[in-house]
Amino acid sequence: MAFFREMEFETTWANLSPQEQEATSPAAVREALAVTHDLLLGRAGNAIFVAETEAGERIGLLWFGENRNLITGENEAWVYNVSVVPAHRGRGVGARLMEHADAHARRLGYRNLGLMVATHNGPARRLYARLGFEEANVIMRRRLG
Secondary structure, three states: OHHHHHHHHHHHHHOOOHHHHHHOOHHHHHHHHHHHHHHHOOOOOOEEEEEEOOOOOEEEEEEEEEEEOOOOOOEEEEEEEEEEOHHHOOOOHHHHHHHHHHHHHHHOOOOOEEEOOOOOOHHHHHHHHHOOOOOOOOOOOOOOO
């Protein structure tokens, strides 16, 4: 679980905008993630897939779960997080984890697999596009003051 929590933190921190990082602290993000994990990991259907080297070194993870689409009312397979240790990025680990999530979702009978990605995370967005994901929504913000 320590590997999961650390990868979750690193991914979350990296995906905050510079303004969001200035407005918070790593400790506050870790605390918020602990609350989120308590809420979401208790749901049925969660799975955490860990990628390892042949020597057993943990190099990536994918947190799979279920998300209810509030527009369609349909339950969808959801990737809450996919993270790869920096030294192993660009080697196909993330793609293999996503392919595993896709196969898992199909076995469970889901019709859709979704995820959310930061707009400034170019490498992840390119990976998801190569895997056939299409942008559905964009969250926009404007600083007020």
